[in-house]
Amino acid sequence: MTTLFRNALVVAMDDEHRSQPFRADVLVVDDRIDAVGPDLPVPEGATVVDATDRLMMPGLVNAHVHSWEALFKGRYDNLPLELWMLLSYPILGVEPMSDRLVYLRTLLVGLESLRNGATCLLDDVIEMPTQSLSALDAVFRGYEDIGIRANCSGNIVNRPYIDSIPFVEDVLPAELLAEARAMPPRTVEEYLMTSKEALSRYDGRAGRLRYVIAPSGPQRCTDDLFVAANELSREHDTTFHVHVLETKMQAVTGREFYGSTLVEHLDSLGVLSDRATLAHGIWLTDSDITRLGEVGASVAHNPISNLKLGSGIAPWRALLDAGVNLGLGSDGLSSNDSARMFDVVKSAALLHKVTQPDYTTWPTADEVLWAATRGGARSARLGSEVGAIAPGRKADFLMLDLRSVNFTPVNDIAQHLVYVENGESITEVWVNGQVVVRDGRCLLIDEDAVLEEIRELGGEYLKKFAKVEDINRVFEPYIRDIYQRCCGEPMGINRFSGDERAWVGAL
Numbered sequence: 001m002t003t004l005f006r007n008a009l010v011v012a013m014d015d016e017h018r019s020q021p022f023r024a025d026v027l028v029v030d031d032r033i034d035a036v037g038p039d040l041p042v043p044e045g046a047t048v049v050d051a052t053d054r055l056m057m058p059g060l061v062n063a064h065v066h067s068w069e070a071l072f073k074g075r076y077d078n079l080p081l082e083l084w085m086l087l088s089y090p091i092l093g094v095e096p097m098s099d100r101l102v103y104l105r106t107l108l109v110g111l112e113s114l115r116n117g118a119t120c121l122l123d124d125v126i127e128m129p130t131q132s133l134s135a136l137d138a139v140f141r142g143y144e145d146i147g148i149r150a151n152c153s154g155n156i157v158n159r160p161y162i163d164s165i166p167f168v169e170d171v172l173p174a175e176l177l178a179e180a181r182a183m184p185p186r187t188v189e190e191y192l193m194t195s196k197e198a199l200s201r202y203d204g205r206a207g208r209l210r211y212v213i214a215p216s217g218p219q220r221c222t223d224d225l226f227v228a229a230n231e232l233s234r235e236h237d238t239t240f241h242v243h244v245l246e247t248k249m250q251a252v253t254g255r256e257f258y259g260s261t262l263v264e265h266l267d268s269l270g271v272l273s274d275r276a277t278l279a280h281g282i283w284l285t286d287s288d289i290t291r292l293g294e295v296g297a298s299v300a301h302n303p304i305s306n307l308k309l310g311s312g313i314a315p316w317r318a319l320l321d322a323g324v325n326l327g328l329g330s331d332g333l334s335s336n337d338s339a340r341m342f343d344v345v346k347s348a349a350l351l352h353k354v355t356q357p358d359y360t361t362w363p364t365a366d367e368v369l370w371a372a373t374r375g376g377a378r379s380a381r382l383g384s385e386v387g388a389i390a391p392g393r394k395a396d397f398l399m400l401d402l403r404s405v406n407f408t409p410v411n412d413i414a415q416h417l418v419y420v421e422n423g424e425s426i427t428e429v430w431v432n433g434q435v436v437v438r439d440g441r442c443l444l445i446d447e448d449a450v451l452e453e454i455r456e457l458g459g460e461y462l463k464k465f466a467k468v469e470d471i472n473r474v475f476e477p478y479i480r481d482i483y484q485r486c487c488g489e490p491m492g493i494n495r496f497s498g499d500e501r502a503w504v505g506a507l
């Protein structure tokens with residue numbers, strides 16, 4: 001299939017133009033962008049589209065999301081991560097979702113992502129109480145059917161959740177601790193076997209699906225798992241996706257478990273490389289940041305989730321200055337509470353302005369758009385494949401209506417995309433050379449039927465889930481004590497207020 005877009009206003013996000021717009025024709029042949037330039041000749045059989053009123057830009061890349069949470073949007077408020085997880089990822093009594101519900105849940109994430117302009121996402125797939133290949137299969141089928149480009153992990157935790165938290169031996173009653181440790185964690189061998197099977201089944205499917213390696217976090221997994229998982233990621237050149245230093249409690253955990261920062265611990269295992277993406281990366285020390293820059297690692301920055309859970313503020317400027325690649329993520333749909341990437345883009349641009357009175361360090365619209373496209377692509381090991389409108393890149397792009405409210409009147413295009421646009425101007429979304437959204441509707445699924453079935457099956461699941469939440473509230477007073485203790489620990493950095501020169505912190 002060949003389509004020639006005539007005279008579009010292109011925000012290419014390529015090395016030459018970055019977010020600087022220019023007028024050009026864009027030729028799409030099959031799944032790739034073939035040519036970008038003035039007055040391109042019309043190939044035989046091509047469909048020619050007058051794009052004079054259209055802005056064309058690469059699709060946004062969501063660098064970090066968890067589809068598990070899709071049923072829990074609008075459900076929890078005013079809980080920090082470790083207390084929120086007791087409810088959203090319960091320790092006791094949780095039943096697996098049926099494969100059908102997992103499939104529908106995946107469509108819901110894909111639908112919201114695509115309609116809001118994300119053409120590629122990294123779903124760190126977590127299932128409770130544990131991962132299964134049949135559930136993972138439902139996730140891949142969901143993303144395959146809806147038409148998005150997806151990198152999916154089988155997230156692995158191989159320590160009981162309770163043992164990823166410091167001071168539990170001091171605080172929890174022995175019986176409760178024993179109950180929380182009752183379920184045997186998955187073994188390294190089991191994870192490797194499942195991952196190898198998933199790699200052979202899904203990697204490269206439909207030209208847009210990948211299986212990726214994602215040990216959940218250095219406090220949640222054993223050292224031998226990290227080393228083996230990193231080796232598998234190297235063999236298959238997948239991203240190595242790890243939650244690191246999302247909260248102050250995790251900073252305390254590094255000191256308590258390993259006598260070092262969690263980044264230093266990962267480094268001592270030899271698993272930091274340019275394949276590593278750290279989800280969050282908030283409570284990093286200066287030397288952690290330097291080291292991440294040296295190895296060429298990425299950080300998936302999730303500003304909305306970090307605000308919602310009160311986790312802290314990632315050191316945006318310090319990370320960029322150190323040469324760390326930044327991508328943007330929504331994070332799960334319960335800590336966000338949506339997968340809308342235009343919201344994330346705006347939040348990333350705004351959040352860091354209150355951390356630092358020196359306004360020359362604040363994120364620029366161009367930097368934020370780069371993180372939302374090229375940065376996310378690189379973090380997903382798709383750095384040369386997606387994230388730009390350029391010859392040879394995959395045809396993953398958005399068409400936006402320049403006659404919309406959001407572009408009337410037009411000033412600086414990059415700033416419109418960051419601060420004004422909310423996805424409403426999108427007229428078409430293309431992934432892998434195929435139109436998957438037109439005029440706000442996903443074309444490859446029956447949206448109404450999917451939403452109806454989610455209301456029915458999801459509603460039933462949530463009814464049972466409320467009882468599970470009640471059971472798990474038994475942990476709440478103990479984890480609250482530990483949370484408060486950790487918040488009071490002097491750690492030498494204060495990411496609740498940005499950095500030591502922050503004016504918020506000084507008030």
Ligand SMILES: [Zn+2]
Nearest residue numbers: 066243279331
């Ligand atoms: Zn996460």
